[in-house]
Amino acid sequence: MQRRGYLALCGTVCGGLAGCSGDSNDTPDGAVAPASDGYPAQSGTPSTERDIDTGSFPTTTVEGVDVPLAPIDATQYWYREGTARFADARGRAQYARSHITGAVLSPAPDGGADDPVSDWPNDDRIVCYCGCPHHLSSLRAATLIKNGYERVFVIDEGFWEWQTRGYPVSGTAVTSRPAVxxxxxxxxxxxxxxxxxxxxxxxxxxxxxxxxxxxxxxxxxxxxxxxxxxxxxxxxxxxxxxxxxxxxxxxxxxxx
CATH class of the missing domain: 2.60.40 (Immunoglobulin-like)
Incomplete structure (x- = not known):
């Protein structure tokens, strides 16, 4: 992306965030207390233990980096077990309307100002996602991999499949799905x-x-x-x- 476009976009993305009614991260006055660690607020019902062969995941090459595309059922298992951090690679308004509960906002390609992911250990498992279904998130993941993060994955099917399956979502419009x-x-x-x-x-x-x-x-x-x-x-x-x-x-x- 040309630098002028990215800077203009970052200036908008890093602006104010609308309040999120019904969000588990809401403060008493309705303003969002942004997630910082990328984990769900609490684990769900314990899952049956399973082995996930991440080496078998398909990859997409973005910016010269091979990014693993994780099946949504694998990422949901990690979510339920609390063994992965989640990062939303979309824009701030999209995040405010609906996002995976507990996920942080970390816009593609570089995370924007005050990116919470920058404070995470490089060896933590990180799952990026977007809605297209995975190009924006692959751009974000590629940057993280270039920066030395060792276990970065992208939800192959994207956010909207997560929503369709009824997995945990927070925001101002968690049931809506904008037209294409x-x-x-x-x-x-x-x-x-x-x-x-x-x-x-x-x-x-x-x-x-x-x-x-x-x-x-x-x-x-x-x-x-x-x-x-x-x-x-x-x-x-x-x-x-x-x-x-x-x-x-x-x-x-x-x-x-």
Missing amino acids: QRIRGRTAADDAGQTAWAWHEPTGQREATPIAEGGSYTLELRFSDVGPDSTIAVETPAYRVEDSLDALTTRTVTGT
Whole structure:
């Protein structure tokens, strides 16, 4: 991602967080007390002990790093046992609406300001997740691996499958699932394998997708509280475009 876009995004993402009614981390005045350790507030019913062969997990290569994609049932087992920390790689507004209970906000790619993960031991098991279903979280995981974290995984099926299965979720809108809006674009063929980004700056919501061979990409946005006239920014290594959601979803974005 080009530096100017990331800095603009980080400034929004690191801003204020709306209160979360019904969140187990709520303070008495309704403001969120952000999670800091990434563990569930309390363990669930003890699970039947099982062996998980993490070496058998498929991987995705992001930024030159092989990131393990963990099946959701394995991550839910770790969650129930309290043997993994969870990090949400999406934007602050998305996190506020619904997130895995106990998970911290650690936006892709670098965690943003005051990232709680930076205080975690490098040998702890860390599970990153997003909703696309795993590109944003793979970007965050790749950065952590580059920084020396030894046991980092991504939920392969993503956050929305976690929600669908009825696993623990907290936030202001835990039962909602925003509709998908698709932005299709094309950039330079040399950008294949890199990342295309989209975000709504007022709320800090973002999405990302790998650029395919030939330079094509499709961004699938699950943004809340945006309408056809909302301004969305789209950025690839070759260009940055800002336009209404309606305009971006009814044409192929090319940067011209």
